[in-house]
Amino acid sequence: MADRRHADPSRARWGRAGLILALLAASAASLHVLLEGASWWVATITVMFLVLLAASVTRTFARGRAWPTVAAALTLPATLALLFAPGTALLGIVPLGGTWTAWGDLLIAGEMSILRQGIPAQPVPGIVFILALAGGALAVLADLLVQTLRAPALAAIPALVLFAVPVVVAPSRSDAFWFLVAAAVYLVLLRPRGDGTGRRTALGAGAVVLTGAVVVPVLLPDVTSAPDPATGSGAQIGVNPILDLGDDLRRGTEVRAFSYETDAAEGLYFKLTTLDDFTGDRWEPIDARERPENTLDDIGDPAGLTPAVARDPVSTAVDIGPLIGRWLPAPYPPTSIEGLSGSWFWEPEALSVRTDTANVRGQDYTVESLSVRPTTEQLEQAPDAVQPGMLDMVALPEGMPEVIAATAREATGAATNDYQRALALQSYFRGGEFEYSEDAPVEEGYDGTGAEVIATFLDERAGYCVHFASAMAVMARTLDIPSRVAVGFQPGLPEFDDEGELEEFVVTTHDLHAWPELFFEGVGWVRFEPTPGRGELPEYEAATADDPATPDIDESQPSAAPTPSPSLSAPQRPDEAPVTGVADSAVDLRPLGIGAAIAAGVIALLLVPAILRLVVRLRRRRSVRDGAPDAALAAWAEVTDTVIDTGGQAPSTETPRVFAARIGERWVDRGWTDDEPSTGAADRTAARAALDRLVDAVERASFAAGGTARVDFADVERVRRGLRSALDRRGRLAATFAPRSLLRRWNP
Numbered sequence: 001m002a003d004r005r006h007a008d009p010s011r012a013r014w015g016r017a018g019l020i021l022a023l024l025a026a027s028a029a030s031l032h033v034l035l036e037g038a039s040w041w042v043a044t045i046t047v048m049f050l051v052l053l054a055a056s057v058t059r060t061f062a063r064g065r066a067w068p069t070v071a072a073a074l075t076l077p078a079t080l081a082l083l084f085a086p087g088t089a090l091l092g093i094v095p096l097g098g099t100w101t102a103w104g105d106l107l108i109a110g111e112m113s114i115l116r117q118g119i120p121a122q123p124v125p126g127i128v129f130i131l132a133l134a135g136g137a138l139a140v141l142a143d144l145l146v147q148t149l150r151a152p153a154l155a156a157i158p159a160l161v162l163f164a165v166p167v168v169v170a171p172s173r174s175d176a177f178w179f180l181v182a183a184a185v186y187l188v189l190l191r192p193r194g195d196g197t198g199r200r201t202a203l204g205a206g207a208v209v210l211t212g213a214v215v216v217p218v219l220l221p222d223v224t225s226a227p228d229p230a231t232g233s234g235a236q237i238g239v240n241p242i243l244d245l246g247d248d249l250r251r252g253t254e255v256r257a258f259s260y261e262t263d264a265a266e267g268l269y270f271k272l273t274t275l276d277d278f279t280g281d282r283w284e285p286i287d288a289r290e291r292p293e294n295t296l297d298d299i300g301d302p303a304g305l306t307p308a309v310a311r312d313p314v315s316t317a318v319d320i321g322p323l324i325g326r327w328l329p330a331p332y333p334p335t336s337i338e339g340l341s342g343s344w345f346w347e348p349e350a351l352s353v354r355t356d357t358a359n360v361r362g363q364d365y366t367v368e369s370l371s372v373r374p375t376t377e378q379l380e381q382a383p384d385a386v387q388p389g390m391l392d393m394v395a396l397p398e399g400m401p402e403v404i405a406a407t408a409r410e411a412t413g414a415a416t417n418d419y420q421r422a423l424a425l426q427s428y429f430r431g432g433e434f435e436y437s438e439d440a441p442v443e444e445g446y447d448g449t450g451a452e453v454i455a456t457f458l459d460e461r462a463g464y465c466v467h468f469a470s471a472m473a474v475m476a477r478t479l480d481i482p483s484r485v486a487v488g489f490q491p492g493l494p495e496f497d498d499e500g501e502l503e504e505f506v507v508t509t510h511d512l513h514a515w516p517e518l519f520f521e522g523v524g525w526v527r528f529e530p531t532p533g534r535g536e537l538p539e540y541e542a543a544t545a546d547d548p549a550t551p552d553i554d555e556s557q558p559s560a561a562p563t564p565s566p567s568l569s570a571p572q573r574p575d576e577a578p579v580t581g582v583a584d585s586a587v588d589l590r591p592l593g594i595g596a597a598i599a600a601g602v603i604a605l606l607l608v609p610a611i612l613r614l615v616v617r618l619r620r621r622r623s624v625r626d627g628a629p630d631a632a633l634a635a636w637a638e639v640t641d642t643v644i645d646t647g648g649q650a651p652s653t654e655t656p657r658v659f660a661a662r663i664g665e666r667w668v669d670r671g672w673t674d675d676e677p678s679t680g681a682a683d684r685t686a687a688r689a690a691l692d693r694l695v696d697a698v699e700r701a702s703f704a705a706g707g708t709a710r711v712d713f714a715d716v717e718r719v720r721r722g723l724r725s726a727l728d729r730r731g732r733l734a735a736t737f738a739p740r741s742l743l744r745r746w747n748p
Contacts, residue, residue: 013147017056019189020142023155024048026182027162028135033120034166040123043083044135050079051139059147069144076136084129103129138162152189159186257323257489259506262316264371267491267505267536269527270318270329274350274517276484278474280397281450283485285347290356294345302333302351302370304524309378312371320363328353328360329489329507331369332525339365350484374523379419382520386480390519393482396474401455408475418481422518422528425472429530436533437462449485465514468531473516482519486527489513490535606737613645613739624713632701632711635694639719641741646723647731656695663723664688687722690715 025045032041054075059068081089081099084106088098095103110126121127138158145154159182262268275283294300305311316331323329328344330337333351337344342358386394411428412421441447441463446456449470457467473483492507513535517525529535620634628634640650643663650659697711724732 013059014056016146016152016189017052017143019185020139020146020155021045021048021052023159023182023185023189024135024139024142024162026178026185027159028131030163030166030178030182031131035123035127036120037123040128040131043128044131047076047079047083047132047136048139051075051136052143055140055143055147065148069140069148072140072143076133076140079136080129080133083132084125106130135162146189155189156186254508254510256321257507257509257511258318258320258329259492259504260316260318261504262314264314264316267494268314268316268331268369269488269491269513269515270507271332271350271352271486271488272325272327272329273347273352273354273488274484274486276349276393278396278477280399283449283470283473285350291345291347292343294348296337296340296344296346296353299334299336299346299351299353300348302372302524303349304519304521305333305372306522309523310373310375312373314369314371316367316369318363318365318367320360322361324359324361326355326358326360328355328363328365330367332486332527333372334367334369336368337365339363372524374520374526376419378523379520379526380417382418382522384418384480386482387521390482393484393519394477394480396477397451400451400474400478403455403458404451404471404474405478407458408478411475412479418479418518419520421479422476422481422526425475426528426530429468429472430532432532434461434463434468434532436464436531438464441467465531465534469514469516472528472530473518476516476518484517484525485514486517487514609739609742610737612742613736616641616742621713621716624711624716630701632694632697635711635713635716636698638716639691639694641739642716642720642723644741645735645739646727647735648723656698660691660695663691686718687725690718690722694719 025041025048028041028044028048032038051072055068055072058071062068062071077095078093080103081095082093085095085099085102086092088102089095106126106129108126110124110128110130138161142155142158145157146152163179163182258270260268260270273285275285277284313335314331318329320329328337328340330353334346334353337353340358340363342355344353344355344358346353407428408425412424415421415424440460441453441457444456444460446453446460446463449466451474453467454471454474457463457471469485473485476483489507490511490513492505492511494505495503497503513531515535516528516530518528519525529537617638620638623634624631636656640659643650648663654662693715694711724735727735
């Protein structure tokens with residue numbers, strides 16, 4: 001009975017580790033009200049499992065109390081590297097400089113995607129990485145509290161951190177079911193264990209939680225219904241102007257972002273912000289500092305605009321729907337804004353309006369802005385030379401693909417001034433050789449705004465507004481024309497009252513857009529529209545840019561439409577933004593593949609000890625079969641290892657005969673008596689006889705003259721069967737898949 005009592009502390013620790021995993025898994029499952037699918041949950045509990053496994057294995061064999069926490073903390077970055085950035089890490093698990101860069105990009109992408117998406121959100125890699133990182137860190141904390149500090153009551157802290165997320169983000173959608181499940185597991189974790197009942201309860205509760213966390217979210221109904229684009233009910237939409245708009249444009253459901261009424265003659269473009277620093281990998285804002293002194297009652301003058309250029313004042317009342325974010329939609333250039341709640345300020349270069357403490361959602365405000373009307377002559381006569389203050393706006397990193405500059409020179413060969421070159425670039429993209437596609441960049445792997453992406457886009461000739469805007473802006477810089485990328489919304493669609501009078505414009509998520517702005521001295525920043533089939537061409541461009549050789553392009557429609565005003569003609573929205581299709585494949589297929597791959601990896605990892613132990617046993621059997629000089633010693637080594645695997649001890653100080661006698665006593669302790677037949681009686685009889693023969697053989701090999709003895713490996717198998725017959729099912733599984741004898745090499 002001593003062996004069994006000796007094993008109890010270790011088994012209790014493993015049981016507590018299982019309960020910690022079950023508690024955290026149930027807590028993480030509560031996030032299903034915020035996220036689609038199950039891939040994020042599989043990735044999160046995989047990281048938790050490996051972290052807790054590392055801590056438990058180390059705790060079993062290490063003497064110091066700190067080593068399990070160290071092992072868990074080191075396993076976390078190794079697992080994150082393996083799952084999210086294996087190509088940047090040494091051997092796929094040791095983080096290097098590129099790994100930290102990749103993690104930083106994922107954190108930024110995840111944070112911005114959280115701001116951009118509605119509920120339930122798609123589990124993009126950035127969001128999954130954040131969850132996996134948080135889950136792994138909470139697993140390290142929970143193991144430290146429960147196992148090392150022996151304070152299981154404190155396990156509620158990491159669990160409540162996970163439960164707090166849906167409560168804070170969407171309290172009306174919180175799921176009490178998973179809270180009750182986690183509470184049940186928590187009570188089991190607190191329960192004193194004086195016998196095997198606690199372990200059996202823990203294993204049962206863990207199995208129920210892990211199974212339910214996979215099955216129940218699939219069976220639960222969707223947490224939202226399809227919203228009405230006119231009202232925007234039932235969803236929140238977040239917009240991140242810095243990252244690609246591909247996910248937003250591919251959003252399955254069209255949701256109202258805001259509506260506006262204006263005294264302008266036509267619908268207005270609403271800018272969120274501009275990206276003016278091209279790093280080679282992406283477009284970024286040059287300066288994003290908070291400027292509380294820039295109050296909205298008097299916004300600064302737009303850069304480069306002189307009194308010689310005509311302009312008209314425009315007043316616009318805006319009603320924001322379920323849009324979330326820190327940038328305020330406003331026509332460019334704004335002169336003042338009234339009615340906002342919270343602290344807002346304007347950025348001097350872009351005149352974008354931003355907040356670091358409030359939110360755009362639900363805002364109702366009035367924007368005073370200017371409708372700038374330069375003439376074609378003013379644009380063509382603008383100086384070609386780059387002004388000193390515009391050097392940053394023509395800067396490009398080293399190592400740019402040559403195809404970008406070469407294509408720009410080819411497209412603008414006949415132009416004689418910067419404005420004509422800009423129109424030539426615009427016509428190059430709208431001339432019919434390029435097509436609008438939201439799927440092609442994803443399918444072909446060139447989604448984004450970097451230099452290499454642009455080079456591929458120019459070759460593939462298919463993309464969406466981000467590609468067209470980024471390509472034209474970079475190509476303009478190769479021609480020394482200052483440029484930047486603007487992100488915001490197209491004018492939206494007009495809505496009329498019962499008498500046919502224009503009532504308001506409604507802007508939805510399908511109106512999200514990016515476009516290039518080029519700078520002309522004396523006029524300022526001028527909007528261009530290179531994306532075919534999207535947007536509207538300003539009047540000062542339409543007459544010059546319209547190419548009769550391309551009648552299939554929609555750029556001439558506003559002036560030709562038989563309506564009182566261009567604003568009353570419905571702008572084209574791309575057919576490439578289907579309500580269903582892309583989202584279905586992203587949700588239903590990829591998680592299955594990711595989950596299957598992770599499951600296969602975990603299973604393979606769990607099988608490694610069993611495979612190594614099998615190799616050792618087969619090597620010893622071959623040594624015995626071939627009659628090697630050390631055959632008896634090899635057979636005896638297999639016997640002692642089998643005893644260790646089945647929960648016993650094999651001290652090196654014991655002689656084989658004393659060892660065999662102790663094993664016989666162990667069998668008697670477990671009910672193996674001659675006068676009380678048992679199910680394993682036959683195995684017991686054969687095992688004891690075989691053990692006696694093996695003792696005789698190893699003594700002859702060790703002490704007899706010549707040092708050799710004949711041995712049959714079948715006797716080893718008989719002893720092995722006898723030892724395993726004394727175990728219950730769980731013990732046999734542990735002996736097979738977690739053989740303790742393998743650790744004798746590292747823990748003598």
